Amino acid sequence: MTIVRHDLRQGRTAFALWTAAIAFLLAICLLMFPQMKGQMEAVSKVFSLMGSFTAAFGMDRLNIGTLIGFYAVECGNVLGLGGAFFASLTGVSALAKEERDHTAELLLTHPLSRARIVSEKLAAVLIQVTAMDVIILGAALVSVKLIGETIPWKEMLLIHTANYLLQVELSCVCFGISAFLHRGGAGLGIGLAAAMYFLNLIANIADRTGTFKALKYITPFAYCEGADIVADGKLDPTLLIPGALLAAVSVAAAYWRYTTKDIR
């Protein structure tokens, strides 16, 4: 567990900043809800007239005048995007940063198998993602209590679980990519997360037009769609399974590549 502890220590500043930023934005969103609640009916009507844009954000199926509707759309975007960026950045730098910072030579000349290094670094990534999600969920629940609303436990836990799985998937995919890189891949990680987010917007619009519907099976944001989660009261396994497979293949690729690659 030495590398896990070391990586957690190395990543603590980024972890604290991202977690604080996302928790703060979620709390601010929720604290604004009581003031906006009265105006939401009019806002909902405006949104309902925005055609594909409304569908892209799932607002055609949710009433953002309710706490869970508001949470799924507004807070869901903050949680989804913020969490995805953090997970991607953490995953994509996990292995590559050692070569980028020229510390790989020091680390890999200790008597450790490369597979153990991969395992411990992956564990460090997943611990950070998990810890961030627990803290953010706590902040969200406290915020709901602070505004005097009843906590919609089931829906909130489902939304957070979906976002946690999204972060695990993206961090695993980026971790796999990291094993192939010799330099930091921050741009790649952020780009991948952003691309997946926009693919989901396109897939939501495609739901109406019937084209590009398969995109839903590619982007993990599809199973985080608040409107579907609230409406169905569950996560969609047909969207989760491809994501789980992709994550597993990425991790396997990381082991294969890192245990055979030349270290620069």
Added chain:
Amino acid sequence: MDAIRTSGLTKYYGRTRGVEHIDLAVGQGDFFGFIGPNGAGKSTFIRTLLGLIRPSSGQGEIFGLDVTKDREKVLKRVGYLPSETAFWPGMRVKDILKLSADLRRKDCGAVAGQLCERLRLDAGRKADELSLGGRKKAAIVCALQHEPDLLILDEPTSGLDPLIQREFFALLRERSDRGATIFLSSHILSEVQQNCAHAAIIRDGSVIASGSMQDLARTGARRVSVLGRVELDALSGVRDLQTTSAGLDFLYSGDMRELLTALAGGDVRDVTISEPALEDVFLHYYGKGDGKP
């Protein structure tokens, strides 16, 4: 059993040559110099031994263990000092040393403390704030603190001031006296000459000479210093010619009778013909176009 043994060790980076067909043996307890200029393949050879890169062909063994298949067992017995030292940002030297010891599952605190004291290294400072020499000292302690059986040192003295260099070599000699094998890669010939019992010279990725320091000096080349004037144009095998107002100094690897004839025909007040220094040996090998001594 040798500390290091390679046979036909070859590494290509795509189509670019790293090292080619290196056959080398370093005995246990030896203080071995590995000499070559930048780009000759020294670091590639070392990185292959350490399992950082995989050989394209051939094989390497350390204490009879295959460097690729038995990498972890090999690294347990090796201390490595890289040519360029980089540490994780924000870490104090003592934390880096502790991390390195933890990764080896050893308590190296006492030895690390002694090494820091002898090298005048403040372990409480952040590695980012250290000079090049300071970081090098930290890397030296990292490499030595677990008391390895084999020390692989890649350009170890760059950045160290002369006093610390002296202390560093004193440390190495102590380790050598206690039975450790020292593999010193360097392009600073004087430090190899002063410290090593055996050496190999690498050129363009291939070992072109290997043996004891005395054997290497037996190149047939001689350092010739002449007080006076002599005509050298007719002689072949003259290199590194330096002319002063008082005379000439050159490395000669041609026919000795021709040299003596040329000297006899010149205005020579004094002449010294001596065994070449390692620098001359190096020039001798590197002066050969075909790469063979």
